[in-house]
Amino acid sequence: xxxxxxxxxxxxxxxxxxxxxxxxxxxxxxxxxxxxxxxxxxxxxxxxxxxxxxxxxxxxxxxxxxxxxxxxxxxxxxxxxxxxxxxxxxxxxxxxxxxxxxxxxxxxxxxxxxxxxxxxxxxxxxxxxxxxxxxxxxxxxxxxxxxxxxx
Amino acid sequence: xxxxxxxxxxxxxxxxxxxxxxxxxxxxxxxxxxxxxxxxxxxxxxxxxxxxxxxxxxxxxxxxxxxxxxxxxxxxxxxxxxxxxxxxxxxxxxxxxxxxxxxxxxxxxxxxxxxxxxxxxxxxxxxxxxxxxxxxxxxxxxxxxxxxxxxxxxxxxxx
Numbered sequence: 001x002x003x004x005x006x007x008x009x010x011x012x013x014x015x016x017x018x019x020x021x022x023x024x025x026x027x028x029x030x031x032x033x034x035x036x037x038x039x040x041x042x043x044x045x046x047x048x049x050x051x052x053x054x055x056x057x058x059x060x061x062x063x064x065x066x067x068x069x070x071x072x073x074x075x076x077x078x079x080x081x082x083x084x085x086x087x088x089x090x091x092x093x094x095x096x097x098x099x100x101x102x103x104x105x106x107x108x109x110x111x112x113x114x115x116x117x118x119x120x121x122x123x124x125x126x127x128x129x130x131x132x133x134x135x136x137x138x139x140x141x142x143x144x145x146x147x148x149x150x151x
Numbered sequence: 152x153x154x155x156x157x158x159x160x161x162x163x164x165x166x167x168x169x170x171x172x173x174x175x176x177x178x179x180x181x182x183x184x185x186x187x188x189x190x191x192x193x194x195x196x197x198x199x200x201x202x203x204x205x206x207x208x209x210x211x212x213x214x215x216x217x218x219x220x221x222x223x224x225x226x227x228x229x230x231x232x233x234x235x236x237x238x239x240x241x242x243x244x245x246x247x248x249x250x251x252x253x254x255x256x257x258x259x260x261x262x263x264x265x266x267x268x269x270x271x272x273x274x275x276x277x278x279x280x281x282x283x284x285x286x287x288x289x290x291x292x293x294x295x296x297x298x299x300x301x302x303x304x305x306x307x308x309x310x
Contacts, residue, residue: 046268111216114283119276121248
């Protein structure tokens, strides 16, 4: 099944190829700091394999990603730009991860949750693996959850 | 397996969600729920305290959200679980996921049981969180009035 290293490679390919962002594995981020995320992009996988991919980061990172994605100065980025960019990045990373799980599997559409204090919980699923990358000095967390309740 | 292009319209999905929500409230909660508004939305959603989210894939690709404020969620959970709950705890959060599963699952049966797959329920909790869909998604909101207060069901469908 998909390892942390494979998530690193997928994320680096998506961010590097599509956005020309250098993202390096970040070992300095403490486990459990995902609750501090200002945004969570989520795409769910159904079919032969069931789970979800979460893409999480800070309010500064969401602005950086939207700025690069739309080739705009950070000061000109709107909330719509941020949400569209996070949705597309989540969809691309989720699509690449979906290609690594047993087929046939399908993606839902991505959603983006923003707020200052929210909690994300997938019922009946556990974290299979996760990776944290350093993007322009900000942590980008990618979490792969797998269904545990097979009923 | 090759999926054929979708022939299910967004309006069919919305109608199925309306009926499924009403059935879920009658069967689970012995309570009537009334539609008070149904509208299309931009990508930006209003804030709520608790959201149950289910992904759809197959003949249609989308996401269904069931959104509740804290007091509504606690009221529904108290009735459903027959417990004296007063805060949004794990049981209330699980209820939101279960409610979203029942509504989306019921709608799926009304549309096309064989070719729509539901994801695991995801629960998002926290005051004032906002959820948006991918660019270009057809987003529809159904506002219901329950005996505990307003409940919104939203569907974002990929065109």
